[in-house]
Amino acid sequence: MAATAHFLTPSLTQLTLLAKEQEIGSGTGFFVKHGTQWFIVSNWHVFSGRNPRTGQPRHSSCAIPDECIAVKREMRDHRLVVIKHKLKLLDENENPLWLDHPEHGQNVDIAALKVNQNTVGIARNILSVDGHQEDMFVDLGGDLFIPGYPQGYSEQGSFPIWKKATLATSPEFDPLPINPLIVDTASREGMSGSPCLAICNDSYYRKVDGGPKMELIHKPICWKLLGVYSGRLTAKDALDTQLGRVWRTALIIDIISGCQCARPKLI
Template sequence: MGKRVTISPLSISSMFIELLYDDISLGSGSAFYLKNNNRLYLISNWHNYSGRNPKTRKPIHKECAIPNKVKVYSYNETDQGFAIEEKVYDLLDNNEISTWYEHCELGSKVDVAALPINDEDLGDVIDIERAIELVDPYDSETIKISDSLFILGYPFGLRVNDSLPIWKSATVASEPEIDCGSVPMFYIDTATKAGMSGAPVIMYRKRAIPIFGDGKSSVYHAEFIGIYSGRVIPRDLIEVQLGKVWKKSCLPSVLNGSKYSYFA
């Protein structure tokens, strides 16, 4: 009988994605599912789905190619456990309008995008909120500056067992309740790499939970904090490496946002 393998629901909730032009791979990134009002969304960065720099709107790819599809590698729940599944979704409709949504007011100034998923054959996926509940059903906590966080992503496309992410540690580097540059974002201190954009950022730490009659027991506390969207690029290797986290509070404005026109 083989050894029982235990995988964190948080690892299963993070998805490796490939950005495609038809069948040509243009790059990779990270994403995660989120359920809202009984609808499923694939959350990632604006720059991943658009293939453009969110500030300049210029194509990121060296040959100016723009993705029109996204391939998602995910673990789906089955009667036998979990199975890796690949799905491909359109990022553009026939009129070159995005199938995904950007922030309703700030557009690409918030580097977060939401792709609605209507695939009835997708199966029972583990979205980020369900993963949090499976790890820790207790009340949430407020993060503070200097707190430790984790980014669950795919640096340089590195995957464990074809789909599981790398947990990259980070420290809250700016006051998390203060918006940076008038947008819902804060900084983290971490040395991240390409391919992690779009990854969920979580708090994950031990805390004591009172147990009636038995004193206290240590359990893991988990909380979804936001979406990682890349580094503040240093001018040389001596400078501090900072990353950007978009707060989860921006998600309602993205889910209820507008679509992006590639001719705008």
């Protein structure tokens, strides 16, 4: 796991949400690329600052984020340098610059913000076909990883914390992309927007022609992005079920390929 985790770590960024220059929250994002366009993917509720079920502001002051600070990493003189970028979330008319799902809108808790190459640094595309193996079989109860920034915590000031999870519902039992997967993990604020990953450093199994037979594929440093983690099902206290939602990768593809920007729907 360690080799692939180190390989993917530059692809994650902590997100600090700002409203009129004041910090109002934090989350996690990760870099993906569609064609020549780069995006930071996170949750709808992170970029909008609203509850996706009610449309109401999540912050106690009702402030809505208009900017965020993202982190990129570069190599300079054989040293790793961490650089912070301030990115606009709203235009001059307070319309969102991020994209939501072209059909389901806020009912899918994913959003993607277009960024230019200068914001990416040495990040790798988590959806790159060189590493992301869509056909990797992940069994019910299989090990997963959700790297992010719980309660804003990071390693050495910018590196994510790699938290473990297990797959609690099977994609095979519920193949509809609109229905989120459920994972068993102990998460905290700041993890919203994290990628949910199955990781392999040497080999993985895949189904043969969609049937019950499996074959072993040897490939170093590979992974499968299952989707975007959006927080726990319930969060009343620390003894809750510790189950979380993961919105599936197919929905990310819908957003970054459809490129339809929508104003948050106020309910």
